[in-house]
Amino acid sequence: MALEIERKFLIDLNSLGPLPQGIRIVQGYIPTQGKTAVRIRLKGEQAFLTIKGENRGAVRSEFEYPIPVDDADAMLAELCNGQSVDKIRYLIDHAGHTWEVDIFSGNNQGLIVAEVELDSENESVALPDWVREEVTGDPRYYNSSLISHPYSGW
Numbered sequence: 659m660a661l662e663i664e665r666k667f668l669i670d671l672n673s674l675g676p677l678p679q680g681i682r683i684v685q686g687y688i689p690t691q692g693k694t695a696v697r698i699r700l701k702g703e704q705a706f707l708t709i710k711g712e713n714r715g716a717v718r719s720e721f722e723y724p725i726p727v728d729d730a731d732a733m734l735a736e737l738c739n740g741q742s743v744d745k746i747r748y749l750i751d752h753a754g755h756t757w758e759v760d761i762f763s764g765n766n767q768g769l770i771v772a773e774v775e776l777d778s779e780n781e782s783v784a785l786p787d788w789v790r791e792e793v794t795g796d797p798r799y800y801n802s803s804l805i806s807h808p809y810s811g812w
Contacts, residue, residue, distance in 0.1 A: 660721055661718070663775065663779055664794075665794045667773075667789045667790065667793065669772045670788050671770050681701060682700075683746070684743070689739075692712070697710065698725075706725060716779055742805070746760070746763070747760050755774050756774070758772065762804070769804070771793070772788075
């Protein structure tokens with residue numbers, strides 16, 4: 659089974675320095691039962707269908723498949739009720755890990771988070787000086803939650 663092990667943090671953008679080239683990501687979620695998430699993602703010129711299981715700390719099952727962009731556009735419009743999260747993702751290497759820094763727009767304007775994927779739940783990771791607060795277990799920061807409870811409404 660495929661597992662996603664990641665930690666999520668709030669960051670101080672002013673301490674980050676110049677950002678590399680980013681990529682726009684638009685994603686929506688197909689309504690499901692329970693704690694499962696089914697995500698449709700447009701990432702630049704690619705599209706993906708992702709199925710995620712329930713979070714258990716920093717770990718959850720994840721299955722991701724490439725799909726045609728036209729299919730993703732149709733699913734976002736028809737199956738995700740036209741609601742999506744829009745962000746620019748920047749990849750930053752630090753101390754042997756690649757950090758994904760997401761700067762959100764739209765209803766989540768002002769939210770900036772960084773995620774780092776790990777090989778094991780107990781793997782130690784050196785935190786960059788621009789990391790401020792860990793929010794790994796806080797469901798408010800799940801992208802699936804940001805659709806129905808956007809950052810602008812907190």
